[in-house]
Amino acid sequence: MKLAEALAERAEATRRVEQLRSRIVGNARHQEGETPAEDAARLLAEVGEVLDTLETLIRRINRTNAAVRLGSDGTLTDALARRDVLRLRHAVVTAAADAAAGTGERGYGRQLRSELVMLSALPVADLRRQADVLAREIREIDVRIQRANWEVGLLD
Numbered sequence: 001m002k003l004a005e006a007l008a009e010r011a012e013a014t015r016r017v018e019q020l021r022s023r024i025v026g027n028a029r030h031q032e033g034e035t036p037a038e039d040a041a042r043l044l045a046e047v048g049e050v051l052d053t054l055e056t057l058i059r060r061i062n063r064t065n066a067a068v069r070l071g072s073d074g075t076l077t078d079a080l081a082r083r084d085v086l087r088l089r090h091a092v093v094t095a096a097a098d099a100a101a102g103t104g105e106r107g108y109g110r111q112l113r114s115e116l117v118m119l120s121a122l123p124v125a126d127l128r129r130q131a132d133v134l135a136r137e138i139r140e141i142d143v144r145i146q147r148a149n150w151e152v153g154l155l156d
Contacts, residue, residue, distance in 0.1 A: 001153070001154045002149070002150055002151070002152065002153060002154065003061065003064055003065075003068075003148070003149045003150075003152045003153070003154050004146075004149035004150045005154075006057055006060060006061050006064075006154045007061065007149060009057055010054065010057045010058060010061060013050055013053055013054040013057065014054065016050050017047055017050055017051060017054065020043055020046060020047040020050065021047065023038055023043050024040050024043045024044055024047065026038075027039070027040040027043065028040045060154050060155060060156065061154070062077075063155045063156075064076070064152060064153075064154050064155045065077040065080065067155060068148060068152050070144055070145070070148055071144070073141065073144060076145065076148055076152075079141055079144060079145050079148075080145065082141060083138060083141045083142060083145060086134055086137055086138045086141065087138060089134055090131055090134040090135055090138060093127055093130050093131045093134060094127075094131045096122055096127055097122070097124050097127035097128050097131060099122075100120040100121060100122040100123075100124045100127065101120065101124045102118060102120075
C-alpha cells in the first residue's frame with residue numbers, strides 16, 4: 001500500500017468515527033417504552049474497531065513519514081512541519097497586509113476634513129510580495145510531499 005492510500009484510509013476512518021460518535025450520542029438515551037433507532041452498545045463496539053484500525057494506520061503513517069528522506073527537505077515529517085509553518089506564516093503575513101490596507105474595513109476613507117485619517121503602519125506592497133513568495137514555497141513543498149505520498153510504500 002502506498003502512503004497516499006493510507007492517508008485516504010485514515011481520512012475515511014476519521015470521518016467514520018465522527019459519524020459513529022454522532023449516532024451513539026443520538027441513541028444513548030431514549031424514553032421509557034420507546035426503542036432507540038439504533039443499538040448504542042453495538043455502535044460503541046463498532047467505533048472501537050474503527051479506532052483500532054485508525055491507530056494502526058496512524059502509527060504506520062508516522063513511522064513512514066519519519067523514515068522517508070525527501071532530499072534537502074530532510075524527512076517527510078520535516079517537510080510536513082515546514083509546510084505547516086509556511087501556511088501559518090502566509091496566513092499571518094496576508095492578514096497583516098489586509099489589515100494595513102484596510103481591506104474589509106468599513107469606511108476607512110474619510111468623509112470630512114475633520115475626521116481622522118487612517119495610516120498604514122506596515123508596507124502593504126512588501127507584505128503582498130512576501131505572501132506571494134510564501135505561497136510559491138507552499139506549492140513547491142506540497143508537490144514534493146504529494147509526489148512522495150504516491151511513490152513511497154507504507155512501512156509496517
